[in-house]
Amino acid sequence: KAGVTQTPRYLIKTRGQQVTLSCSPISGHRSVSWYQQTPGQGLQFLFEYFSETQRNKGNFPGRFSGRQFSNSRSEMNVSTLELGDSALYLCASSEGGPSSGANVLTFGAGSRLTVL
Amino acid sequence: AQKITQTQPGMFVQEKEAVTLDCTYDTSDPSYGLFWYKQPSSGEMIFLIYQGSYDQQNATEGRYSLNFQKARKSANLVISASQLGDSAMYFCAMREGAAGGTSYGKLTFGQGTILTVHP
Numbered sequence: 226k227a228g229v230t231q232t233p234r235y236l237i238k239t240r241g242q243q244v245t246l247s248c249s250p251i252s253g254h255r256s257v258s259w260y261q262q263t264p265g266q267g268l269q270f271l272f273e274y275f276s277e278t279q280r281n282k283g284n285f286p287g288r289f290s291g292r293q294f295s296n297s298r299s300e301m302n303v304s305t306l307e308l309g310d311s312a313l314y315l316c317a318s319s320e321g322g323p324s325s326g327a328n329v330l331t332f333g334a335g336s337r338l339t340v341l
Numbered sequence: 342a343q344k345i346t347q348t349q350p351g352m353f354v355q356e357k358e359a360v361t362l363d364c365t366y367d368t369s370d371p372s373y374g375l376f377w378y379k380q381p382s383s384g385e386m387i388f389l390i391y392q393g394s395y396d397q398q399n400a401t402e403g404r405y406s407l408n409f410q411k412a413r414k415s416a417n418l419v420i421s422a423s424q425l426g427d428s429a430m431y432f433c434a435m436r437e438g439a440a441g442g443t444s445y446g447k448l449t450f451g452q453g454t455i456l457t458v459h460p
Binding site: 256257258260267268269270273275280281283313315317319321327328329330331332333334335337 | 374376378383384385386387388391393432434436445446447448449450451452453
């Protein structure tokens with residue numbers, strides 16, 4: 226089956242602008258998580274959505290927001306972009322329901338954002 | 342405090358040899374899961390192996406095995422018979438709480454180890 230699809234793959238913005246990134250999870254997966262990856266801070270958890278509800282949120286300012294639609298697709302938005310927001314943004318999906326298994330996260334290829 | 346520590350910024354291994362990538366973790370939650378992911382230069386994170394805190398045996402997946410020492414809080418990845426395609430960044434990650442709990446998608450990652458396989 227198709228993997229996790231993230232769009233766009235690359236984008237360049239200027240400070241003060243806003244950006245919206247999209248993530249289509251694996252069919253049947255109800256949980257979508259977002260991560261920011263930078264050389265300095267590594268991989269950091271942004272937030273997780275499950276059945277259109279935000280379940281967890283990382284330690285990021287309110288400029289970072291997200292949502293999930295009824296078909297489990299998710300978007301994240303960053304407003305008033307800063308230079309430090311330049312990063313690879315990774316989306317991951319998982320089944321997310323109660324289970325005794327690993328509930329492995331499957332990641333997309335990422336959206337690389339450059340803020341000038 | 343760092344929850345996941347990977348002390349090897351870079352590792353080198355000869356093709357066909359085995360290599361161990363170190364990972365130590367810190368948690369007070371009795372229920373947790375440990376993951377290893379591989380990230381090639383393309384950027385996509387590829388799941389390799391999982392170990393649950395209550396699993397009695399070390400996890401294995403093909404050429405990957407996890408040396409899980411619960412008392413020492415370590416979860417080292419062993420790659421046997423290294424291949425050139427194994428050259429990548431490797432991340433250890435932890436989920437605290439049961440997989441069926443409310444933290445499905447929240448993993449804490451280590452800083453990663455860059456593995457280079459020489460021919």
